[in-house]
Amino acid sequence: MEEEKEGKKKSIEEARTTESKKESEKPGTKETKEIESQNIKKQQQEQKGNLNKEENQEAIKKQEAQKTPLSPELKPEEPKAEKKQDKEKPKIPFYERWHKLFIVIPLLILIISLAFLGLKWLNGQELIKKDVSLTGGITLTVYYGKSISLADLEKKFSAKFPDITIRKLSEVGTGKQIGLIFETSKADKADIDAFKQEVESNLQIKLTNKNSSLEFTGPLLGKSFFRQLIRAFIIAFLFIIIVVLVIFRVFIPSFIAVFSIFSDALITLAILSAFNFHLSSAGIAAFLMLIGYSIDTDILLTTRILKRKEKDFNTRLKEAAKTGLTMTFTSLIVILVAYFLLISPIFKEIFLILIIGLSVDIMNTWLFNASVLKIYWDKKEKQIK
Incomplete structure (x- = not known):
């Protein structure tokens, strides 16, 4: 009996639920309209969200393709710091890798220059030939326009x-011969007339x-004049050593600067x-000028490396090279023009x-001197650490 009652109750409840479903499915009811409107709103919101996502993705792709900077929110901060550090500390790869070779x-x-000059001295030869202004002798300048072979003459x-030297005098621009210069170390006044007669007979003119x-x-x-010039050269060199030591007060950089000057003069002499160049009193004056040029660049380099405190070695070297090489190359251009004119x-x-x-x-300043200063700098930094 009880089971029959429970079955009747279930059938009644199922009939009620079916009726309620039918009523809910009927069109035009308020509940169905509200549900439909909510569903439409949800669909519209989802569509807008999808559109916004697609637009953002397309904008990011365009920025990456055009390599345009991203918005401030998307920009990473670490690469900025790395770029700034790179700018502050430039690298000079060939100096880092080859600075020891630049010393050698x-x-x-x-x-090689010392060996060449040493062999000449051991064989009893002069280190460099001197003209009559340093040895004494005769210099005869003849204004002679006809072309002639100097070797035959x-x-x-x-x-x-036997020790005669003959040179041509040429006109500026055209290069046309306007005269000849005869030099001999015959230093007796009695030889003057014989020398003039020899010139007249060979050129067939009356002087x-x-x-x-x-x-x-x-x-x-001539010999006393040569000794005085050499003495002046040595005194100038000694004063340069004193000035460099007083300025830097550090042995290695001071020694390297002076050594570079000595190397410049010796290699040039060799x-x-x-x-077979004939050196005159003007040539010794040129060597004194060369010392002045050389010490300028060496002091510039050493001062920039040792005295500056706010920058690293590579930056100091670059700044010194820009200034020093500009000075040297401008001087060389002017001197070359003057030499040919x-x-x-x-x-x-x-x-x-x-x-x-x-x-x-x-070579000596920007290869040798700079490379030695690089080694000195590295050792000094290791000691500080």
């Missing part, structure tokens, strides 16, 4: 004057005050000697020595 190359050239003079000029330097005067043998001698010396100084 100038030293090898210096050793020297052969004709070699029997009586007068209008077409020639003669200079005579006694042997004692190059001139190898080409001027016809005076004295000026040509001075300019030639400066051209060779300044070229050697670039």
